Structures are given as C-alpha cells and as structure tokens.
Amino acid sequence: MRFIERESGLKKVLRSFDSFIAINLALAVAFFTLFLILPVLSSAVEAFLDKGAISLRPIIEVLTNPEYVRLPPSLEVVRVEPVYGIVNGSVVPLGYIVSIGRYGPDFGKLVNSLFVSFTTAAIATVLGVIAAFVMSRYRFPGKSVFGVLLIVPLLATPFVNGYVIGRVFGRDGLINMFVREVLGFRNVTIELVGLPAVILVQSLSFFPIVYLNAYASMINLDPSLEEQAENLGSSGLRLFRTITFPLSLPGVAAGAALVFIFSLEDLGAPIGVKAAFGLGLHNKLLSYDVYDHFRKAYALELVSRSAYAVTFLMLLISSVGFILIRSYVSLRQYAMLSKGGRWAPRVRSVKGWRKVAVPLGLAIILAITSFPQIGTILMAFSDWAITGTAPRNFRIEYFLTIASDADIVRAIGNSVRYSLMALAVMVLVGGGLAYITSRRRVPGSGVLDLLATLPIAIPGIVIGVGYMTFFNTYFRGTILSPVDYPTNLLVFTYSARRIPFVVRPIYAGLQQVHVSLEEAAHNLGASRNRVYLTVILPLIIGNVVAGALTAFVYSMNEVSTSLLLGARDPERAPLTYWISDRIGGQTLGAVSAAAAACVLLMILQLASIAISNTILRQRVSFLGV
Amino acid sequence: MSIELVQVSKRFGKVLAVDKVSVEIEKGEFFTFLGPSGCGKTTTLRIIAGLEIPDEGRVIMDGADITYLPPHKRDTAMVFQNYALWPHMTVFENVAYGLKVRKYPKEEIRRKVKEVLELVRLEGLEDRYPTQLSGGQQQRVALARALVVEPKALLLDEPLSNLDAKLRIEMREELKRIQKSLNITAVYVTHDQEEAMVLSDRIAVMNRGRVVQIGSPEELYGRPKTLFVATFIGKYNILEGVVREVEGDTVSIESSGVRIRGVLPSSDVKPSVGEVVYAVFRPHGAYLKPSSDRDNEFFGKISLVSYLGEHLEVRVETKLGKMLIYLPPDFRLPLGESIKFYVPQHNVLVYPKKGEEVYSV
Numbered sequence: 001m002r003f004i005e006r007e008s009g010l011k012k013v014l015r016s017f018d019s020f021i022a023i024n025l026a027l028a029v030a031f032f033t034l035f036l037i038l039p040v041l042s043s044a045v046e047a048f049l050d051k052g053a054i055s056l057r058p059i060i061e062v063l064t065n066p067e068y069v070r071l072p073p074s075l076e077v078v079r080v081e082p083v084y085g086i087v088n089g090s091v092v093p094l095g096y097i098v099s100i101g102r103y104g105p106d107f108g109k110l111v112n113s114l115f116v117s118f119t120t121a122a123i124a125t126v127l128g129v130i131a132a133f134v135m136s137r138y139r140f141p142g143k144s145v146f147g148v149l150l151i152v153p154l155l156a157t158p159f160v161n162g163y164v165i166g167r168v169f170g171r172d173g174l175i176n177m178f179v180r181e182v183l184g185f186r187n188v189t190i191e192l193v194g195l196p197a198v199i200l201v202q203s204l205s206f207f208p209i210v211y212l213n214a215y216a217s218m219i220n221l222d223p224s225l226e227e228q229a230e231n232l233g234s235s236g237l238r239l240f241r242t243i244t245f246p247l248s249l250p251g252v253a254a255g256a257a258l259v260f261i262f263s264l265e266d267l268g269a270p271i272g273v274k275a276a277f278g279l280g281l282h283n284k285l286l287s288y289d290v291y292d293h294f295r296k297a298y299a300l301e302l303v304s305r306s307a308y309a310v311t312f313l314m315l316l317i318s319s320v321g322f323i324l325i326r327s328y329v330s331l332r333q334y335a336m337l338s339k340g341g342r343w344a345p346r347v348r349s350v351k352g353w354r355k356v357a358v359p360l361g362l363a364i365i366l367a368i369t370s371f372p373q374i375g376t377i378l379m380a381f382s383d384w385a386i387t388g389t390a391p392r393n394f395r396i397e398y399f400l401t402i403a404s405d406a407d408i409v410r411a412i413g414n415s416v417r418y419s420l421m422a423l424a425v426m427v428l429v430g431g432g433l434a435y436i437t438s439r440r441r442v443p444g445s446g447v448l449d450l451l452a453t454l455p456i457a458i459p460g461i462v463i464g465v466g467y468m469t470f471f472n473t474y475f476r477g478t479i480l481s482p483v484d485y486p487t488n489l490l491v492f493t494y495s496a497r498r499i500p501f502v503v504r505p506i507y508a509g510l511q512q513v514h515v516s517l518e519e520a521a522h523n524l525g526a527s528r529n530r531v532y533l534t535v536i537l538p539l540i541i542g543n544v545v546a547g548a549l550t551a552f553v554y555s556m557n558e559v560s561t562s563l564l565l566g567a568r569d570p571e572r573a574p575l576t577y578w579i580s581d582r583i584g585g586q587t588l589g590a591v592s593a594a595a596a597a598c599v600l601l602m603i604l605q606l607a608s609i610a611i612s613n614t615i616l617r618q619r620v621s622f623l624g625v
Numbered sequence: 626m627s628i629e630l631v632q633v634s635k636r637f638g639k640v641l642a643v644d645k646v647s648v649e650i651e652k653g654e655f656f657t658f659l660g661p662s663g664c665g666k667t668t669t670l671r672i673i674a675g676l677e678i679p680d681e682g683r684v685i686m687d688g689a690d691i692t693y694l695p696p697h698k699r700d701t702a703m704v705f706q707n708y709a710l711w712p713h714m715t716v717f718e719n720v721a722y723g724l725k726v727r728k729y730p731k732e733e734i735r736r737k738v739k740e741v742l743e744l745v746r747l748e749g750l751e752d753r754y755p756t757q758l759s760g761g762q763q764q765r766v767a768l769a770r771a772l773v774v775e776p777k778a779l780l781l782d783e784p785l786s787n788l789d790a791k792l793r794i795e796m797r798e799e800l801k802r803i804q805k806s807l808n809i810t811a812v813y814v815t816h817d818q819e820e821a822m823v824l825s826d827r828i829a830v831m832n833r834g835r836v837v838q839i840g841s842p843e844e845l846y847g848r849p850k851t852l853f854v855a856t857f858i859g860k861y862n863i864l865e866g867v868v869r870e871v872e873g874d875t876v877s878i879e880s881s882g883v884r885i886r887g888v889l890p891s892s893d894v895k896p897s898v899g900e901v902v903y904a905v906f907r908p909h910g911a912y913l914k915p916s917s918d919r920d921n922e923f924f925g926k927i928s929l930v931s932y933l934g935e936h937l938e939v940r941v942e943t944k945l946g947k948m949l950i951y952l953p954p955d956f957r958l959p960l961g962e963s964i965k966f967y968v969p970q971h972n973v974l975v976y977p978k979k980g981e982e983v984y985s986v
Binding site (some may be wrong): 018514516517519520521522523524525526527530534535538539 | 674675676695696697698701702703705706707709710711712713722723726727770771774
C-alpha cells in the first residue's frame with residue numbers, strides 16, 4: 001500500500017494558480033488596489049484629519065453647519081411675486097412671477113442631496129416600471145419603434161440638458177411663451193429652478209436605467225408563474241401588483257439604486273441649470289459643493305477640510321445604499337429559480353381604445369423625457385442658444401462652430417486619447433477578471449466579483465478627490481502627480497469607473513460558453529493560455545467588442561473626474577470639461593458649441609449601441625448592480 | 626495504459642462526492658462506472674482526466690503517480706456528455722485541434738483526421754459546423770476528436786445519453802467495435818445498466834461516492850454482493866423476513882407466515898437466527914412448474930399482464946405483496962385468475978436488512 005498524504009490547504013490554493021490565472025489575478029488585484037481602493041480610502045482618511053491629528057471635527061462641523069443641514073428648512077416651494085413697472089410716471093403692477101424652487105425647498109446641501117436623489121429615484125422608478133411593464137407584456141402599434149426610442153433619454157447630453165430645461169422653464173422660456181401667446185395670460189410668468197429643476201433633469205435622463213433593468217427582469221420571468229395566477233382568476237392590475245411587480249423587484253431595485261447613486265454624484269444638472277439661471281438652490285448640493293471647493297483652490301493644500309468631510313459623506317451614503325441593495329437583490333433572485341432554456345415571454349395584444357391609448361401614453365412620456373436630447377439638437381442647429389424664446393433660423397453653421405473652436409477640437413482629441421488608453425487597460429484587466437469570476441476556480445473570487453461592480457457605486461467625485469489626495473501624497477513628482485500631470489490620471493479614473501461595462505458583457509458571454517468546451521481543449525493537451533485564445537476568445541469576441549464600445553462611450557461622457565482633474569490643466573482637459581466651460585460661457589456661440597459637442601457624443605453613443613446590438617443580436621442592458 | 630485509483634476522495638463543500646475509491650483498470654479493458662445520478666461516477670472520471678484534483682488518494686497511470694499532473698499533460702482524451710464541440714470550428718478543425726496542439730505537420734494532420742473520420746463513418750462532413758450535424762453525427766465528431774490524438778485512455782462521460790433510443794443502441798455497438806479494434810483502454814460512465822452490461826468488460830457499481838462492487842456483467846447480475854447492487858441492476862422482487870435457520874450458504878426465512886428458502890450471495894455476511902433480512906429474486910427466476918421439492922412456492926391473483934415481445938411481464942398479488950414474474954409469451958393469462966409459481970432456492974438471494982440500502986427510483 002502506498003503512503004497517502006493529505007494535501008495542505010495552501011498547497012491546494014497554490015495548485016489552482018497556473019500562470020494564466022496568476023497573471024490575471026495579480027493584474028486585477030494590483031489595478032483595483034492602486035486605482036480604486038487606496039485612492040478612495042485615502043480620501044476617506046482625509047475626512048478624519050484635523051491639523052494632522054485624527055478627529056471627528058471635520059465631519060461634525062459639516063453636520064452642524066446650517067449650510068449643510070439647515071434648521072428649520074425652507075419649504076417655500078412656490079412664491080408668487082408681483083412685478084411692478086412705471087407707466088406714465090406712476091408705479092403699477094404689471095403682473096406676477098410664479099417661482100417654483102427659487103426659495104425652497106432648501107434643507108441644506110447634505111439633506112438637499114438626499115432629497116434630490118430619493119425623489120429622482122422615485123420618479124424614475126415609476127416611469128421606468130410603467131414603460132417596462134407595457135413593453136414586456138403588450139403588443140401594440142409602433143412597439144418596435146418605441147423599443148428604440150426608449151433609449152433616447154439615456155443619450156448623454158451633459159450640462160446642456162440642464163440648460164435646455166432653463167430654456168423651457170425660464171422666464172423667457174417656451175412654457176411662458178405658451179402661457180402668454182396661446183393661453184393669453186400676458187401678466188403671468190412661471191419659472192422652474194432650484195432643486196425641482198435638478199430633479200426634473202435627472203429623472204428624465206435616468207429613468208431608462210430603471211426601465212432597462214425592470215424590462216430585463218420582466219422578460220426573464222418564468223411565464224408559468226403568471227399563467228398560474230391568471231388561471232386562478234387574477235388579471236390586469238391585480239396580476240401586476242401581486243405577481244409581476246414583486247417578482248421583478250430585484251431588477252427594479254437595482255435600477256432604482258443606480259439612479260439614486262447617479263443622481264447623488266451628478267454634476268451635469270447643477271452646472272447646466274446654473275448656466276441658464278445663475279447660481280441658486282440647484283447648486284446647494286454635495287456634488288457641486290466638492291467640485292466648487294476643488295475648482296476654487298489654487299493648490300491642493302488649500303482645499304478646505306470640509307470638502308473632504310463632504311466627500312466622505314457621499315461615499316458613506318452611496319456605499320450603504322449599494323450594500324443594502326446588493327444583499328436585497330441577492331436575497332430575492334426568485335426570477336432566476338426555474339430558469340431553464342429561453343422561453344418566449346408572455347405578450348398580449350391590446351384591444352379597443354387601449355390600442356390608441358397605450359402608444360399615445362408612451363409617446364407623451366417619451367416626448368417629455370427626451371426633451372433634453374431634442375433641445376440639445378435644436379440648440380446645435382438653430383439660434384435657440386443665442387437668442388429668442390423659440391428656436392428659429394435653422395442652419396448647419398451653428399453646429400459647425402465647434403470646428404472653429406480650437407479648445408473643443410483639442411479637447412475631443414484629448415478625450416479620445418484618454419478613453420482609448422483607458423479601454424486598453426479595461427479590456428486587459430476586465431477580461432481576466434471576468435474569466436476568473438465566471439469560472440470560480442480561485443478562492444476569493446467572490447471579492448473580485450464585488451470589485452467588478454463596486455465602481456458603479458462609488459461617486460465619481462469621491463474617486464476624483466481620492467486620486468488627488470492619494471497620488472499627490474505618494475506619487476509626487478512622477479507622471480501620476482495630480483499637480484503636474486492631472487489629466488494623466490484620467491486614463492485610470494476612466495478605467496476604474498467604467499470597467500464594469502467591460503466585465504459584465506464578457507462575464508455574460510463566458511456564462512454562455514459551457515465549461516466543457518474549455519475542458520475538452522484542455523484535455524486534448526492545450527494549455528490554459530492556448531484554450532483562452534483559441535476556444536474562449538473566438539466565442540466571446542462579440543461580448544468583448546460590445547463591452548469595449550460601451551466603456552469607450554461612457555469614458556467619453558465621463559463628467560465628475562474629468563471636471564475635477566481637468567480644471568487643474570485646461571490645456572489637456574477632456575471634452576466634458578470644455579462643454580461645461582462653454583455652457584457657462586458668455587461669448588456668442590459658446591452654448592451652440594457645447595450643444596454641438598453633445599450632439600457628437602450622442603452620435604457616438606448611438607453608433608456604439610447599434611453596433612453592439614448587431615453583434616450580440618439582442619438588446620443589451622448595459623447597467624445593473 | 627493501465628489506470629489505478631488508490632483511496633481517492635473528493636469533497637465539494639460539505640458533500641463527499643467520492644469516498645475512498647480504489648480500482649485497477651487494465652490495459653485494453655472497457656471499464657464502466659455505473660450508478661444512480663449523484664453517486665460520484667462523473668467526478669471519478671474527471672479525476673482520472675485531471676479536471677478535478679482529489680482531496681486524498683492517488684491516481685496512477687502505467688505505474689506513474691499523476692495525481693497532480695494537469696489535464697493537458699495526461700495522455701487521456703475525454704468524450705463529454707454534451708459533446709463539447711466548439712461551435713466556431715468546423716468538423717475538421719474540431720478534430721484537428723488536438724493534433725495542432727501537438728504540433729503535427731499539416732499533411733499528417735490532414736491524413737489523420739481523414740482516417741479517424743473514416744473510422745467513425747463521417748467521411749465528407751469535414752467542412753460542416755457542429756450546428757449543421759445531427760445528434761448522432763455530433764457524437765461521432767466528439768469521439769473522433771478524442772481518438773485522433775491516439776490517447777492511451779479514452780474517457781467517456783455518458784456519451785450516449787443525448788441520443789434517441791435506436792441511435793443509442795447503434796452507437797453502442799459502434800463504440801465497442803472501435804474500442805476493440807484500437808485495443809484502447811476505455812473508462813465509461815453511465816447510469817444506464819443495460820448500456821453498462823452490453824459494453825463493459827468490467828463494471829464498478831457506485832453509490833454515495835463509494836464503489837459497492839466490481840465485477841463482470843455476469844457476476845453483477847447473477848451474484849450481486851449487496852442489496853443495492855441487486856436492486857439497482859435489473860428488475861427484482863423483494864421480501865422482508867426473519868431468519869429461522871442457517872445451514873452453510875442456505876438460509877431459511879419466514880415472511881408473513883410463509884417459509885422461503887434462499888442462498889447467501891457471499892461468504893462475508895452470515896445472518897443469525899432471528900435477524901431481519903431481505904430475500905430478493907428476479908422476475909425470470911420464477912417458473913410455473915417446480916424443478917425440485919426444495920423450490921419456493923407462491924400463490925396469487927394476476928393483476929396485470931404486459932406483453933414485452935420475448936416474454937410476458939406478469940404482476941401477481943400474493944399474500945406477501947405484489948410480485949413481478951416473466952413467463953413465456955404463449956401463455957394465456959386472464960386477469961383475476963389465480964396462479965401458482967415456483968422460485969428455485971438458488972434464485973433467491975438473502976441480504977441482511979441492517980446497513981443495507983435498496984435502490985429505489
């Protein structure tokens with residue numbers, strides 16, 4: 001009898017690392033440690049430093065400062081003010097201004113941010129769930145067109161979307177033109193500013209995120225679950241309320257959580273609304289506060305302590321939200337329980353008056369939610385950005401102003417360069433990461449799995465601030481110094497923030513490649529590197545390309561770190577920085593150039609979606625926890 | 626190549642999938658692991674392929690310890706249950722893959738692929754993609770892909786389970802023919818006992834991660850060592866009773882007041898008087914006429930007759946419960962009629978009840 005020894009646990013772990021796994025694992029661990037975890041941690045540490053000592057003072061100061069937590073809050077949402085004029089030498093009332101959001105609500109920056117994010121998430125959820133239910137369960141005239149149009153609101157028009165709202169809801173905006181010219185109320189002026197304006201802009205832009213997640217959940221539901229309920233006499237709204245909605249809650253919750261986090265970190269709406277209305281309550285938000293602190297400080301050492309405390313609070317809010325939603329979603333994966341093959345989702349035709357009502361209702365939702373995009377296009381091709389209450393004088397010349405705008409042209413080049421470099425990093429790190437997590441051969445792959453989705457949950461502002469503190473402390477004088485080469489870091493903020501867009505589709509592709517295809521090659525003598533190149537990669541190349549395209553587009557669109565780091569070196573700053581500059585610019589044609597640049601971004605995004613959909617032959621839902 | 630597993634164990638979390646399995650497979654042998662699903666047979670095969678590393682024990686091939694050798698360095702080729710044909714490669718590319726890995730010259734690859742496709746009777750389909758093939762053809766490609774590298778051992782994981790009944794029998798014969806003509810060691814995994822009986826030189830019956838019995842098909846069917854093997858292979862009747870008398874390897878038991886005589890399947894176990902045991906006999910062990918005066922006699926009413934071609938399957942309600950017997954097809958047996966049948970003593974096997982397991986579907 002041979003001697004049989006028991007292998008130690010360590011030996012077992014070591015054996016599961018061949019060179020392929022080891023290299024990829026090392027890459028992923030090094031990448032996330034250096035470019036995500038350490039920067040974020042060091043920004044958090046800064047929040048607890050007061051004159052070199054560890055202290056809770058910066059946090060307490062923020063929490064007790066009426067700027068951040070206003071007591072009592074102002075709840076004066078609507079104020080009606082008379083406008084006086086001098087007619088024939090005497091002061092007479094000319095009319096009234098109805099201001100919504102100019103004087104309230106205002107709870108202080110911290111609570112304002114929470115209020116805006118919650119409200120935005122709630123509105124986006126209602127809109128998204130309605131759209132998802134209608135799209136996943138009913139057949140009606142024009143459905144396929146709506147399927148395409150529903151992603152329009154997702155097209156990024158950073159800053160310009162807020163400005164468009166100003167053009168619609170401002171004192172000289174379209175709404176007032178309608179009130180005066182069509183309704184005939186010549187003495188009433190309505191305006192929508194402050195937090196309600198931010199909530200409006202964000203709800204419109206973010207509702208497709210809930211829609212896509214809810215839609216994916218609903219079409220993946222086992223049809224027999226609903227059929228059983230119908231069979232027992234349930235139908236219509238009751239069926240939705242008791243069966244469909246509860247079962248698709250994981251998708252809905254994931255979408256809502258994303259909207260919450262995106263809203264929390266959003267800089268586009270506050271800056272865009274500011275460009276249209278000037279500084280106001282719409283800027284009393286945490287994201288804008290941090291940005292403003294860093295923008296105004298000439299040297300990083302001069303940035304106020306409270307900026308770090310606020311950054312930490314943003315991190316705290318978003319990570320608590322992320323952890324709650326992740327555990328909730330994993331607890332409630334009923335939808336996937338009986339998932340065998342691909343089944344046809346239950347779709348029914350609408351009948352009677354609903355044949356008109358359903359498409360009409362959707363069209364109205366769409367017309368409202370895609371107004372920022374429509375408005376951006378109008379601005380890029382008419383004089384709307386320069387003058388007048390309604391867009392007139394449609395000409396291509398407005399659009400072409402970007403060609404002569406040297407800053408914008410250079411910025412496009414910068415953005416493309418940073419995004420492409422980030423893309424190389426993402427595909428390299430993300431491909432290996434997806435492989436390791438999907439095959440689960442290594443202990444600790446659960447942690448990697450978490451790391452692959454974590455960047456979605458960390459506000460860009462936090463990452464930007466983290467980079468400035470971390471790389472300024474440990475990489476001073478190198479090419480990664482935020483003082484000397486702030487924009488070099490953008491390559492890594494882009495890759496750290498957008499890597500989930502690469503990992504997710506590759507992971508999904510790997511899930512569809514049965515592991516026995518790999519084992520068969522392995523068994524015939526191919527090494528793991530060879531298996532990866534000859535068997536796996538050809539089978540998932542579509543997913544790699546789709547993921548890479550999405551990540552590239554979302555890098556081009558990136559706002560928070562582009563602004564934070566770009567502001568420190570405008571020469572090398574990316575496109576989104578210059579759009580924010582132009583939208584606030586006073587020169588003629590500046591806003592047109594910003595709008596035109598956004599049109600370019602939209603075209604880029606549409607092209608990438610079209611290519612991805614063709615490659616993967618299915619609708620891609622890019623976002624999800 | 627000879628393959629030896631020495632006290633091999635494998636755990637997945639809390640589940641002990643393979644529990645101290647030891648077998649010796651000889652060169653050129655067709656060896657089958659047979660057992661119900663979840664018994665550990667596929668894991669055992671994957672351990673031989675190197676796709677799983679055992680927690681304990683050793684894998685020996687041709688005298689060399691290869692327990693920790695990665696799969697691509699072992700000279701084994703596996704045929705997967707789902708065939709695992711690469712959808713992005715043609716039949717030719719699929720089959721040629723292993724040869725390319727081994728850096729064969731182009732001409733030789735062409736020649737070898739042609740030969741092996743002839744062997745599995747797939748000439749002319751080189752340029753098709755797997756999705757353009759029928760199930761049986763896919764199966765042959767998977768086999769060709771494994772055979773072409775001239776492995777020292779062929780590993781087959783339920784390769785016929787995705788085929789329809791008729792094709793399965795055809796491929797079964799094909800497989801046996803190819804294995805014998807190449808004189809290659811084959812390790813086969815299946816839950817289908819008929820398949821195992823037809824194909825194998827020897828079978829290891831597995832249950833709950835353990836090998837319960839190893840033997841030729843005849844041994845397993847005629848002399849199952851344990852109650853599990855007896856009840857897993859073939860149809861059977863089972864009666865519970867109390868031992869009244871033990872004499873050599875013959876045992877006399879009493880079940881519901883009826884005396885039944887049977888034999889002990891192995892000399893390892895000897896039940897004592899008063900112990901509760903099971904008596905097992907197969908449906909074709911029953912006759913309508915007694916062969917000697919020591920035969921067991923049963924009496925009951927016919928409740929179901931099924932015509933199965935070569936024999937009749939007759940269900941009889943007896944005092945001891947339902948029994949299943951096979952009778953020649955020319956009998957006329959009206960339902961409800963009383964019938965008397967005899968089971969010779971050597972056709973009844975007696976197993977102790979304690980610690981034994983009955984296989985039930």
